Amino acid sequence: MVQAVILAAGEGNRLRPLTRSRPKAMIPVANRPIIEYVINALLENGIRDITVVVGYRKEHVIRYLNQLDVPIQVVVQERQLGTAHALKCAESEISGDFLLLPGDNYINAESIARIRNERNAMLVKEHPNPSNFGVVVIRNGWVRSIIEKPEDAPAFTVSTGIYSFNPDVFDYLQSNELPDVIMSMLESDERIRAIPADDWQDAIYSWDLLKMNGRMLKGIAPQSGGTISSGVTLRGLVRIGKGTTIGPNTVIYGPAIIGDDCEIAPNCVIMPDTSIGSRVEIEPFTSVKDSLIMDDVRIGSHSRIVEAVIGQGCVLGDHTTTHPEETFFEAGDGVIRAEFGAVLGDGIRAAPFTTFKNCVVGNNVIIKGGRVVLGLIEDGARVM
Amino acid sequence: MCGIVGYIGRREATPLLMQGLKRLEYRGYDSFGIATMGSDINLFKKRGRISDSESDAVALAGYVGIGHTRWATHGEPSDINSHPHTDCSGRIALVHNGVIENYAELKKQLVGRGHRFASETDTEVIAHLIEEHYNGDLREAVEKTLPLLKGSYALLVIAADDQRIIAARDCSPLVLGIGDGELFAASDMMPLLEHTERIVFMEDGDIAEITAGEVAIYCDGARVERPVELVNWCVEDVRKGGFAHYMQKEIFEQPQAFYETIKAGLDDHVADMIKNASEITLVACGTSYHTALIFKYLAESLCNIPIRVEVGSEFKYYPPPLKGLVIAVSQSGETADTLAALKMAKVHGCSTLAITNVQGSTVTRIADRTLLMRAGPEIGVAATKSYTAQLAALMELLDARCEGAFADVLSHAHLAIGEVLLRDIQQAVALCKGAEHVFFVGRGPFYPVSMEGALKMKEISYIHAEGYAAGELKHGPFALLTEQTPVIAVCPPGSTYGVMVSNIKEMKARRAPIIALGTDGDKELEEIVDVFIPLPDTHPLVQVLTASVVLQLLSYHTACALQRDVDKPRNLAKSVTVE
Secondary structure (H helix, E strand, C coil): CCEEEEEECCCCHHHCCCCCCCCHHHCEECCEEHHHHHHHHHHHCCCCEEEEEEECEHHHHHHHHHCCCCCCEEEECCCCCCHHHHHHHCHHHCCCCEEEEECCCEECHHHHHHHCCCCCEEEEEECCCHHHCEEEEEECCEEEEEEECCCCCCCCEEEEEEEEECHHHHHHCCCCCHHHHHHHHHHCCCCCEEEECCCEECCCCCCHHHHHHHHHHCCCCCEECCEECCCCEEECCEEECCCCEECCCCEEECCEEECCCCEECCCCEECCCEEECCCCEECCCCEEECCEECCCCEECCCCEEECEEECCCCEECCCCEEECEEEEEEECCEEEEEEECEEECCCCEECCCCEEEEEEECCCCEECCCCEEEEEECCCCEEC | CCEEEEEECCCCHHHHHHHHHHHHHHHCCCEEEEEEECCCEEEEEEECCCCHHHHHHCCCCCCEEEEEEECCCCCCCCCCCCCCEECCCCCEEEEEECCECCHHHHHHHHHHCCCCCCCCCCCHHHHHHHHHHCCCCHHHHHHHHHHHCCECEEEEEEECCEEEEEEEEEECCCEEEECCCCEEEECCCCCCCCCCCEEEECCCCEEEEECCCCEEEEECCEEECCCEEECCCCHHHHCCCCCCCHHHHHHHCHHHHHHHHHHHCCCHHHHHHHHHCCCEEEEECHHHHHHHHHHHHHHHHHHCCCEEEEEHHHHCCCCCCCCCEEEEEECCCCCHHHHHHHHHHHHCCCEEEEEECCCCCHHHHHCCEEEECCCCCCCCCCCCHHHHHHHHHHHHHHHHHCCCCCHHHHHCHHHHHHHHCCCCCHHHHHHHHCCCEEEEEECCCHHHHHHHHHHHHHHHHCCEEEEEEHHHCCCCHHHHCCCCCCEEEECCCCCCHHHHHHHHHHHHHCCCCEEEEEECCCHHHHHHCCEEEEECCCCHHHHHHHHHHHHHHHHHHHHHHCCCCCCCCCCCCCCCCCC
16 A cells, blocks of 8 residues: 655745745645645545645644545644655654655646656656756666756756655655755665656746646536526636626636635626636626636726736725736846736735736735836735 | 433444544543443443543443443542443443432432442432333333433433433433434534434433434323434534644634634524614623623624623523513533523513524524524634634624624625734743733723633633723732733724723833734834734724634643643533533
């Protein structure tokens, strides 16, 4: 019986401001926390003995895990010292060969099928920007070395962070970081097979969630659970939760998902690659496209939301616009180019006629009337 | 108090009974015991809580059994006084929740007739009485015994060579769970949820004859039908999962408990009741009393309606002149004092409304109408999410009375509750955990919020705490202020802000360390106090909620720092079903 350990203790601080109340693994993508895709991929492979390591905002994760149909073991990593340290926290739950997976990346069932019967192996994937990952040097299908976030990557093959291990790995956990552990295993002549993943997605920065969201929406099951007025146009893959009402003349083009107890007013337009959480209110004549809207958001009438991530409980006035553009963002010690409309943290309140132009706005920011918001705005700021 | 369980079916009874008792431990945990029917009646009973090793080790054979977890009323907690109790021959065993008021007299008569008593409990008289009436038909014997008893009871009785459980209730809760070829009985739904969702609520005066295949209920000697109800609570809700304590889990479930209760709304009858009321009396005990007081402050000022709040245990003996609407607030729906008060209100011809978390509970059977809160099962003895859900229900009434003026505020309040759950309060915990006395002060609705904060602190951390109206502290308690007595002051903006700040400065001048809850960004307050905990800048109704949740976190983390048994504080039980 193969066991699995999912790491969900880390905050994922490159996704701030979205990680203030939840770790990255709990960020909803197509209305499901990222970790749910990982768990489902394991279950599809018949792997039901699952341990999740929690830490940052653990209450949120545990509450979610408790309401799943499968019983899941929970282990707490009190301080987030690193991935190898997190694995060590789960040592008591492990009795044989096991899979180790990050809870904050998407992985499909086919990829897991490729690695589940290996004893020492890692899943790897080609990536156009390998510098954000651990770059893996491979020879004849065996891992030669792993280089964390190199400036000049020697290859385009990166680690997905998914491994199959036997319990001997616990002998090598001298470092708190997994890549170091892999290196010390290689130095001790342990052989680790490199296996290409079938489908794997990671969101490094908050705006990467939009692409992941579009990808996940392709897999939703259509459903219309709510009250849909006559004169509503639904086309393509559309899922509408129970208790949701859709007003007359509203047009929804899938793939799109709308959660439970939402109110979508008359004459709205919801275009493809959009997910809308639960208890969201969208007022008349508003259009939404390529966006990820979390729970309890209110968007005023005549708004135009494009390529935006909107955090829980945001209240946006009428005539809100998000304007996609390409600009440069400071990230870590470098500068990166990114094109998107807006990333809004939780609980932002914006007055009518606000325009968000390619910006990342912190949690609980208050924006007074008629502003154009650009760049990075810190948590709790007031834009006058 | 006390919890009882029974099982009859094809499975070994012992593990099911032990598991059921663990689910009922919140009702009492002085001692426990089970009896099963194998070739004869087997007994196991023990003082103390059910530990994991014991629940595995106890292995009584049999497919029929009863069990009991005790909160002592008559006779101290001991092996002997634990239930089940038996008759002289040891061939009849029973468990009992309730109090037999005339037991002393009955016991004297029974001893006179030659019965030998093993324990000091009131319950044992029932076993001997049944023995006297037993002629091979257990139901008949129980039926003849019950009229002799004065007091309250929920009973489960088994006899050797009789493949039945006889159940009876009067003024103590008892529910039956109908499984597939098996039947369960318990004090409440908690132990049943993992086996079945088909529940029968027994009524006062009912006697049930339970076999593996079916249940027959009799009332006044005639067969009656009681409806089978489907219960929507799920098993996951009663699992602790990865949380350290149920209380922690339940604190974090509060945004949902609040939202679900608001979403469920009011039915038209309840809405009419509240709109047409000329005056309202609320009856409640413990934490529910505090929510009722908060409602009084809010409703009197916001909807201009006279409101009276009464403690259930006082009301029964000193009833005020009654008219208008009487609302009983009880999380469990089984609080004996509140039930007694509600019955009295009906006698006075008042219209009655129950606010409770438990579908089918006794209070819902007495009151004219019920407003069900949606907290889901609460296991931790200290009320947290049921408190918040009660406030949701009461605020819903307020909103109905004010023609929906607060609908928008209430539908988004859960976000603010979620927000304060992220607060780091370790500095405040550090101040409280070393203290012997702590004061909680506030004004207006924040006065009962402070009382609730103090109650939580007392019950789970065992630190002596008092909740005061901030202005009252000068009238005596000031004498107790030293640098070792932290004061927790709830100080949101509003008409009382200025005077609260003055109060805080006065307390500061007596060198008491001050922990203040104020609105985010209140620099003035932050500067004068030792620890400042910011609350989101929201509507005053929501600040009542957020302040309460912060105080829960403070008690919880203080109790953890002192390594208290948070879910099962000493001497307490969750629902107080004796007066």
